Amino acid sequence: MPEGHTLHRLARDQQRLFGGGTVRASSPQGRFADGAARIDGATLIKAEAYGKHLFHRYDRADGIGGEILHVHLGLYGKFTTGAGEPPEPRGALRLRLTNDAEMNDSPTNDAATNDAPMKDRVWTDLRGPTACELMSPAEVEVVLARLGPDPLRRGSDPLLGFQRVTRSRTPIAALLMDQQVLAGVGNVYRAELLFRHRLHPFATGRGVPQELWLDMWADLVELMRAGVRSGRIVTIRPDDRPRRGRLTRAESVYVYRRAGEPCRVCGTEIRTEVLVGRNLFWCPSCQAP
């Protein structure tokens, strides 16, 4: 379930679990066997995300060059993480990483204090990604050059995205999905952002004033940061929540996947239409043209 918040959360967690340590890597499925062999035994220097792309920078134990792992989950890709001994690999397991608990063992955990616990073993399994590959620094630059500002990265300039928006006759709903306009935004944040700013999805980019764009950016920064913290997308304002307590996924949003149901604000039926191959949802009354 990957929009940008998912990847930034994964990067954060993987940095915490594996960063600074040696990893063991394997590809039980075999499709990434060569790449896994090159990472195996290397030290993870840094895990980080740009938009929906995840990178691991490794230093090899032999000190010869480094490796950069690039992962894009696509629509189906998923990481599963756990502590202790990893389960027997089943199905199409592209990449398994475990920390090297023995090699990471602190020197203080020696025989003299043999009741001191070993560092816990942790593992993470990757299935179904669109991309799982090793890249050179130059290849990474090519990927990053295709990305617009990422609301989850400090120093991102929203006006770089606005430059493309304000020159375009393309519907704003299509522009918001363009990773050159905004890196990390996907179908859920797109629909919800348009609703929160009462913007008709088929309004052209040129019709979006700069001030509105900056408001939308600020909103995205807040929403997506909350998404990193919670691991889910919640866009509904407290006043519009259907009830108190933990919200189901459908209750956490205004319009996404709610076609035919009443708008939470005005009661009008939520509409849906396919736009550039993706399902779009909006309230025809709150988001009038």
Add this chain to the structure above:
DNA sequence: TAGAAATGTTTAG
């Protein structure tokens, strides 16, 4: 149990 749909991107036509 089968089938459809899904928070995405690339490539082919």
Add this chain to the structure above:
DNA sequence: TAAACCTTTCTAT
């Protein structure tokens, strides 16, 4: 514009 990639989850039968 459509298909391909590839896995999980939810719904319908």
